[in-house]
Every structure is written in C-alpha cells, then in structure tokens.
Amino acid sequence: MAFVKVCGRSDVAEGEALKLDQFAIPIALFNVDGKFFATQDRCTHGEWSLSDGYLDGDVVECSLHMGKFCVRTGKVRSAPAKGALRTFAVRVEGDEVFVDFDAAAATP
Incomplete structure (x- = not known):
C-alpha cells in the first residue's frame, strides 16, 4: 500500500492527537513539537482509544488504566500496557x- 492522505497539518494542534477511524485500521495521529506520529488507536491493555489519552511530550497515557506508550516507537513506557x-x-x-x-515507522 502507498501513503494515503489522512488529514491536514492544521487538523492536529501541537501536543494533541486525532482519531482517524475512517480507514481499515483505526489510528491515532499525534503532533509532537510539529512532528507527526501514527500508532494503532487501541491500547494493548484495555481496548481503549489512545487518541482520547493524555499526551506528554512523546508519551501517550491511556485514559482508561493509565498505561503509557512512546508514540515514536510504540514501546511500552509503563504498566498495565x-x-x-x-x-x-x-x-x-x-x-x-x-x-x-x-x-512501520522508522525507529529513531
């Protein structure tokens, strides 16, 4: 598959996330200091939307059980993820x- 247009740059303010569920795979698109990162939208612990979570730098915290993930790499930053x-x-x-x-996103 090739790159697909998902939104405009101005649709996601810095430090915010946008849920994109109109595609086959629901994703969360994050704007971290003007750089964009996309992950699956579902938390791996509680099947909860990460775009509804709390973004602190490049770490998103799930609003259901507070598991944390790096949006750059997808790696778990804290349990219960x-x-x-x-x-x-x-x-x-x-x-x-x-x-x-x-x-997959290139890992830094």
Whole structure:
C-alpha cells in the first residue's frame, strides 16, 4: 500500500492527537513539537482509544488504566500496557499528512 492522505497539518494542534477511524485500521495521529506520529488507536491493555489519552511530550497515557506508550516507537513506557503499539510511517507534504498503513515507522 502507498501513503494515503489522512488529514491536514492544521487538523492536529501541537501536543494533541486525532482519531482517524475512517480507514481499515483505526489510528491515532499525534503532533509532537510539529512532528507527526501514527500508532494503532487501541491500547494493548484495555481496548481503549489512545487518541482520547493524555499526551506528554512523546508519551501517550491511556485514559482508561493509565498505561503509557512512546508514540515514536510504540514501546511500552509503563504498566498495565501489555505490548508495544503498532506504528505507521508518516509523511508530511506541505499542509497534508499521509500515512502508510503497511509500513512501520522508522525507529529513531
């Protein structure tokens, strides 16, 4: 699959997340200091939407049971999260944000 336009850059304010559930895989798109990161939207512990969580830098905290994940890598940062999040490659062109649902994000 190729990159798919998911939204405009201005649709996600810095330090915020946007739930994108109109695609085959619901994703959470995060804006961390002007850089965009996409993960699966569901927490690996409680089947809860991470886009409704709390973003602190590049860590999102699930609002259901407070598990934490790095949005850059998908790695668990605190329990009770059970496993890493699936991440997706993101590309920004001008004011448009694109996600490749088949390509994992490059890890820093």
